[in-house]
Amino acid sequence: MSDPDFWMSARREHRLVFLLNVAHRRLQRWIAAQTQQSGVTAAQSGLLFVLGQRDGVLMGEAGAALDLGPPGISGLVDRMTAANLIKRRADPDDGRAWRLWLTPAGRAALAQSKAGLAEVNARLTAGFSEAEIDVVARWLTSLQSKFPKGEDE
Amino acid sequence: MSDPDFWMSARREHRLVFLLNVAHRRLQRWIAAQTQQSGVTAAQSGLLFVLGQRDGVLMGEAGAALDLGPPGISGLVDRMTAANLIKRRADPDDGRAWRLWLTPAGRAALAQSKAGLAEVNARLTAGFSEAEIDVVARWLTSLQSKFPKGEDE
DNA sequence: GACATTTATTTCGCATGCGAACTATCTACA
């Protein structure tokens, strides 16, 4: 075939969706490989970061912080609880709610994740100026209002 | 909590990974909702586009075009074959290989996807200049070499 | 106080896509 990237030569408006998709998967795959020894995935380190800032947060709050719906955060918490990274404790004031807490292992994993993220970020920004990265960040952020979830319209 | 986006105020180097992740999911979710009636998902329309340009492509070639590994393209083809969007026919010259062909239903779905993608692209680029979109596209593309798959190093 | 509504979380079935291991076929080389 000798033209493995003919997709890339497709019409301009087709590319951004594809590029975003590929970039996302490349990054996820990379992080998964990097954190293989620690056993923590990209999504899991996201929750570790949240708890690092606000230990004891409600599940729903953690989900909102990570832009995850109820099933997403529920599954993530299940896996991380099974891996002994976090603990789930009932909220004393609300029988429906659960609060999430880092375990010692979770704290250690968070420290490792922080170091790994520094490396990832260095790669993410390499070759681009501050101003360009700001454009990128602004564009990525803009997608949240352009493609709202549910009733946000 | 009244501060649902405290994650967003995290250190600057933590944000791009998160923003990319969220942007990707928002977009996927949006496309899934839009194409609900046609029953075609974002990943599936990707393969439709590839076949629209090169009907009869090898599975491996389609996977390369979409940046999918063997299991990824295999599963996608399974689902799309079951949905009668594409057909899998043995390559006459290579007993290991299969070639993919659009069905009439697949062609119709492709036409619908093209229209939908125009709408998506309008949103993706809204509020940003050509030059800014170019920066974004260049940045997204750069991730492919910064986070290579496997042995590419 | 009882009942309707809202809210927090879980469960189910699904699509996506990965790495590792497997099967089948083809190619090259001795």
Place this chain on the structure above:
DNA sequence: TGTAGATAGTTCGCATGCGAAATAAATGTC
């Protein structure tokens, strides 16, 4: 020719995360 190695796909188990529906507890209303 015969066998070692490369190549095309498949399968398995997993993580991720969605929408829809269920469960359970809190809240508001009459």
